[in-house]
Structure formats: structure tokens, C-alpha cells
Amino acid sequence: MSSVGKSTNIFWQECSVGKSDREKLLKQKGCVVWITGLSGSGKSTLACTLGRELHNRGKLSYILDGDNLRHGLNKDLGFKAEDRAENIRRVGEVAKLFADAGLICIASLISPYRKDRDSCRALLSDKSFIEVYMNMPLDLCESRDPKGLYKLARAGKIKGFTGIDDPYEPPLNCEIEIQQQDGICPSPCVMAGQVVTYLEEKGFLHA
Numbered sequence: 205m206s207s208v209g210k211s212t213n214i215f216w217q218e219c220s221v222g223k224s225d226r227e228k229l230l231k232q233k234g235c236v237v238w239i240t241g242l243s244g245s246g247k248s249t250l251a252c253t254l255g256r257e258l259h260n261r262g263k264l265s266y267i268l269d270g271d272n273l274r275h276g277l278n279k280d281l282g283f284k285a286e287d288r289a290e291n292i293r294r295v296g297e298v299a300k301l302f303a304d305a306g307l308i309c310i311a312s313l314i315s316p317y318r319k320d321r322d323s324c325r326a327l328l329s330d331k332s333f334i335e336v337y338m339n340m341p342l343d344l345c346e347s348r349d350p351k352g353l354y355k356l357a358r359a360g361k362i363k364g365f366t367g368i369d370d371p372y373e374p375p376l377n378c379e380i381e382i383q384q385q386d387g388i389c390p391s392p393c394v395m396a397g398q399v400v401t402y403l404e405e406k407g408f409l410h411a
């Protein structure tokens with residue numbers, strides 16, 4: 205019996221079917237691929253291309269996209285620091301459940317604060333939290349501006365926009381960094397290939 209947060213007198217229920225049983229069934233290892241970076245850096249593009257590539261290889265993945273989750277699970281949250289922290293905390297917990305289910309969970313969120321990302325990392329067993337940093341320059345992200353949000357932020361119509369008047373703390377020890385080569389961004393397939401190679405080499409694509 206234990207107390208956790210505001211819950212008292214609670215018990216942990218075990219079940220005879222565990223994570224490794226599910227992993228054998230799926231012929232893969234559950235993990236979290238956590239994609240972080242500025243708005244417009246290509247997080248969703250990488251998440252979708254990676255999801256498609258894994259699907260083509262017969263691997264089960266699921267995407268948790270920050271923008272999408274803010275339409276439901278996280279619709280009560282805004283963009284001030286405490287709300288972003290709670291957003292990341294919830295998605296980290298959900299990602300942990302997906303990894304426990306045996307899936308390759310692809311989380312795609314700006315997740316601007318190092319501390320919040322590190323808390324998500326701490327929820328997972330060693331090596332199964334794979335942080336992918338979309339290291340794209342702000343001016344590239346701003347020139348893409350597919351939703352017109354940078355324009356609004358520059359005009360002062362959105363306050364606290366990441367990279368403009370709100371901070372982004374780059375990872376210090378990420379597993380994978382995606383960056384431009386000779387000033388050119390790799391194609392979505394090349395970016396996804398970089399992650400697939402990592403997953404393959406670390407044994408996540410086999411039980």
C-alpha cells in the first residue's frame with residue numbers, strides 16, 4: 205500500500221502478461237522516440253515519415269503530436285511555462301504506457317525545457333528514451349512558417365512564442381541530432397532513415 209501525490213491507500217496491480225510478452229508478440233522492443241525542436245523545424249514531418257517507414261517494415265508505432273494532443277487530452281493547457289511543463293509531463297506518462305505496451309512511441313513536441321524532457325527520460329528504463337533534436341536554425345523555421353505563427357509572433361499578436369519571445373533549451377546529450385549539411389536540410393526520408401538506423405543498431409526492431 206502506498207501514497208502517490210494526492211492518492212492515498214493505493215496498490216500496484218500486477219498482471220501475468222508483461223511487457224516482454226507483448227514485445228515477443230510484436231517482434232520489437234517498446235521505446236519512446238522523443239522529437240524536440242522549434243515550431244517549423246520538421247518534428248511532425250519526421251514523426252509521420254518515421255511512422256510510415258516503421259509501418260512498411262511491419263513495426264507498430266504510434267505518434268503523440270503536441271498540436272494534436274492539445275485538441276483533447278491537453279486542451280486545458282496554454283503556453284506559459286507551467287502549462288508547457290504539465291503538457292510534457294502528461295505526454296511523457298502516456299508515452300511510457302505506449303512503450304510498456306510494446307510500441308515504438310513517437311512523441312513530437314516542442315518541449316522547450318530541458319528539465320521537463322529529462323523528467324520524461326527518467327520515467328523510462330535505461331536506453332529506451334531516444335531524444336531526437338531537430339537542430340534547425342530559427343531563420344529556416346521562420347522562413348517555412350507553414351501556419352503563419354511566426355509572422356503573428358513577430359507582429360506581437362502571439363505572446364510567448366518559442367524562439368521569438370520564449371526560450372528553447374537545446375538538448376545537451378541527445379541520442380540523435382538532425383541538422384543541415386552544407387546549409388541544406390536532409391529530406392524527410394533521410395531524417396527518418398537516421399532514426400531507423402539507430403533503432404536497428406540498438407535492437408529495438410527485434411524482440
Ligand SMILES: Nc1ncnc2c1ncn2[C@@H]1O[C@H](COP(=O)(O)OS(=O)(=O)O)[C@@H](OP(=O)(O)O)[C@H]1O
Binds near residue numbers: 287315366
Ligand atoms: N506560444 C506558442 N509557442 C509555441 N508554439 C505555439 C504557441 N502557440 C501556439 N503554438 C502551436 O502549438 C504547437 C506546439 O505545441 P506543443 O504541445 O508541442 O508545445 S510545448 O511542447 O508545450 O511547448 C506548435 O506546433 P508545431 O509548429 O508543430 O511545433 C504551434 O503550432
Ligand SMILES: Nc1ncnc2c1ncn2[C@@H]1O[C@H](COP(=O)(O)OP(=O)(O)O)[C@@H](O)[C@H]1O
Binds near residue numbers: 242245392395
Ligand atoms: N526535411 C525537410 N525538408 C524540407 N521541408 C521540410 C522538411 N521537414 C519539414 N519540412 C517542411 O517544413 C514545414 C514545417 O514542418 P513540420 O513538420 O510541420 O514542423 P514542426 O512539426 O516542427 O512544426 C512544413 O511545411 C514541412 O513540409
